[in-house]
Amino acid sequence: xxxxxxxxxxxxxxxxxxxxxxxxxxxxxxxxxxxxxxxxxxxxxxxxxxxxxxxxxxxxxxxxxxxxxxxxxxxxxxxxxxxxxxxxxxxxxxxxxxxxxxxxxxxxxxxxxxxxx
Amino acid sequence: xxxxxxxxxxxxxxxxxxxxxxxxxxxxxxxxxxxxxxxxxxxxxxxxxxxxxxxxxxxxxxxxxxxxxxxxxxxxxxxxxxxxxxxxxxxxxxxxxxxxxxxxxxxxxxxxxxxx
Numbered sequence: 001x002x003x004x005x006x007x008x009x010x011x012x013x014x015x016x017x018x019x020x021x022x023x024x025x026x027x028x029x030x031x032x033x034x035x036x037x038x039x040x041x042x043x044x045x046x047x048x049x050x051x052x053x054x055x056x057x058x059x060x061x062x063x064x065x066x067x068x069x070x071x072x073x074x075x076x077x078x079x080x081x082x083x084x085x086x087x088x089x090x091x092x093x094x095x096x097x098x099x100x101x102x103x104x105x106x107x108x109x110x111x112x113x114x115x116x117x
Numbered sequence: 118x119x120x121x122x123x124x125x126x127x128x129x130x131x132x133x134x135x136x137x138x139x140x141x142x143x144x145x146x147x148x149x150x151x152x153x154x155x156x157x158x159x160x161x162x163x164x165x166x167x168x169x170x171x172x173x174x175x176x177x178x179x180x181x182x183x184x185x186x187x188x189x190x191x192x193x194x195x196x197x198x199x200x201x202x203x204x205x206x207x208x209x210x211x212x213x214x215x216x217x218x219x220x221x222x223x224x225x226x227x228x229x230x231x232x233x
Contacts, residue, residue, distance in 0.1 A: 033221075
């Protein structure tokens with residue numbers, strides 16, 4: 001089954017304790033992306049990756065790091081989490097970053113709810 | 118400044134009637150628009166899209182209309198069903214221009230409630 005998986009689904013942590021949220025896709029997609037969803041703000045892109053070893057900042061990259069060492073995985077790293085990073089995080093992937101066709105639409109993972117105390 | 122706006126946070130419709138969800142955008146470089154549906158505790162799922170070279174795209178009960186001169190698009194659901202109750206996000210992309218290709222700009226979402 002084609003899917004994007006994220007782990008963990010729920011995480012409560014404390015300020016300053018480094019954490020990693022993993023994302024994996026089994027569709028051989030080149031493009032992967034991280035979003036955060038906050039009440040009243042919709043979905044905002046954090047980082048994206050056009051291919052292995054290629055990453056770029058999205059709209060709200062501050063306080064986050066990513067890596068893309070292999071095609072299927074795109075972990076999101078919070079080196080020193082702060083309470084303003086409490087949010088719902090979504091990973092997404094697509095075969096064509098230009099979204100050239102319906103089949104290239106972004107597929108989203110189930111989300112990771114992060115709480116930073 | 119918000120580039121994609123969904124000005125109605127919520128919409129309530131009777132089953133069988135038409136649901137119309139609206140979306141406005143400000144960036145004239147956007148050339149591809151998508152609607153996503155999101156249920157609680159799940160990721161957004163793609164619903165329907167439209168390219169800027171079209172003014173209408175239809176898929177079953179779902180139709181998206183694009184008015185480029187007004188920078189406005191709408192999603193029509195006919196007939197509405199209780200299972201359509203979800204949050205609907207409008208998103209836009211500038212596919213053919215430089216910068217962060219594939220960067221989807223989302224609206225804040227509209228929560229649709231379809232009552233039996």
